[in-house]
Amino acid sequence: MKWGILFLSMLCIAQSGKGQEPAENQLLPPPPFQTERAGEQYGYLKDKGKNPYEKGLWDGLKFIPLNEDGHFYLTLGGEFRPRLEIYTNRNWTSEDETFYSQRLNFHTQIHLGQYVRIYGEIYHGYTSNARQLTQDDQIDLHQAFVEFKTPLSAEGRLAVRLGRQEMGLGAGRLADLRDGPNIRRSFDMARLIYQRKNGSIQAFYGKEVLVGFKAFDNKFSLFDNDASNAELWGVYGSFSFNDQRSIEIYYLGFQSKFSAYSDVAGAESRHSFGLRSFGMVGKKWKYNTEVIYQLGTIGDSDIGAFNIETDWHYIFAGAKWKPTLGLKFDWSSGDKAIGDGRLRTFNPMFVNPAIYSLAGLNTPVNLLSIHPSITVYPRQNFMVNLEYALLFRASVADGLYGPPRFQTRMANEKADRHLGDVIGLLLFYAHNRNLSFNLRGSYFISGGFLEETGDSESTFQIAPTANFKF
Secondary structure (H helix, E strand, C coil), X not given: CHHHHHHHHHXXXXXXXXXXXXXXXXXXXXXXXXCCHHHCCCHHHCCHHXXXXXXXXXXXXXXXXXXXXXXXXXXXXXXXXXXXXXXEXXXXXXXXXXXXXXXEEEEEEEEECCCEEEEEEEEEEEECCCCCCCCCEEEEEEEEEEEEEEECCCCCEXXXXXXXXXXXXXXXXXXXCCCCCCCCCCEEEEEXXXXXCCEEEEEEEEEEXXXXXXXXXXXXXXXXXXXXXXXXXXXXXXXXXXXXXXXXEEEEEEEEEEEECCCXXXXXXXXXXEEEEEEEECCCEEEEEEEEEEEEEECCEEEEEEEEEEEEEEEXXXXXXXXXXXXXXXXXXXXXXXXXXXXXXXXXCXXXXXXXXXXXXXCCCCEEEEEEEEEXXXXXXEEEEEEEEEEEECCCCCCEEECCCEEEECCCCCCCCEEEEEEEEEEEEECCCCEEEEEEEEEEEECHHHHHHCCCCCEEEEEEEEEEEC
């Protein structure tokens, strides 16, 4: 029960932060922790007189001077995330499971003046269920990179980042952090990032890090031509035209030594071209629309696939609890015919396996889905989201795929197109900046395709989770 003692200790420490002195001169709350922790900057702590933020409980760890003038400094941080996962009829079978999982990580970064920083992070993941392959790793080096920055103009700056690193792009349709399981995704990568006030352009090449289960066995494979790790390269541009609207335009290349779909299997080389537009229309409409087209080869077949997603939300800004109504539509192409020498199955590449739920039953491949939702805020730090998803096969000549891109149910042209419906629930409560709780649940009601092709018990999953960050 060491994990329980550790968590209770952290909880008591976080509670002690509530006794801080009130802010003076209307100081701002400290900035929230970022999803990608490597993007956090704490240089504002150098000059206490010019610091615009309230004093944080852990400020002493965020700016540790290494020389007299403070141009060299050290930052420490970390996270502890315990979770209980409960399944009824897991994977549409009659099997029930309940198990504990946890994530524990610690990171540090050293700033050597304005232009050089070194970042490192170690990860530990544990689960009491030995079959959870993406959740268990004794301890390993999750990130380790050096970054060099140089100003190119009054408004532009170029950064070169070399080493092991996380990378999430845009809305995460093709490259996301895999934040649902215990072990997030990282790449051994070389990356150029050019930033201006109104946008950024980055170019990169890397290989996904394959997670081992023992201590420090995640091999560095960037220069190993025999390694089986999937490769990713591309150019990604993000631009803001005003305070309300932004676009992203990109090209991503993907290489796998072996992939398998309904129609074909073999070495896969795929090229994705995408355009995303997102932001606000007025004060009440929020939108996110993305279009992706893919081409390339796999085995002896040519690739031609696409994904279209549009997500709209209407905000009742003046109403109690600030209710928001949402409607999302997703169309991920599937293969049209067996043996025609052309694969039309969309590949989401490095998508988060929890894109639809922590149950990880399906992923955006050969999928048509409609998601009405409602979100309310009973308190400023408490959110409730309820979603209903209707899921269908985009093509009856293709099967069902699970995360991140593996076929779990073979194609059957005579079977029903309807996969099922999912009721999803998310409760999120932020106790303070450091400590939060969430409850994620889903109920997958099996549709005709599952009933006609194998196991089809409706699956229930719920996962109460705590998250402590510093």
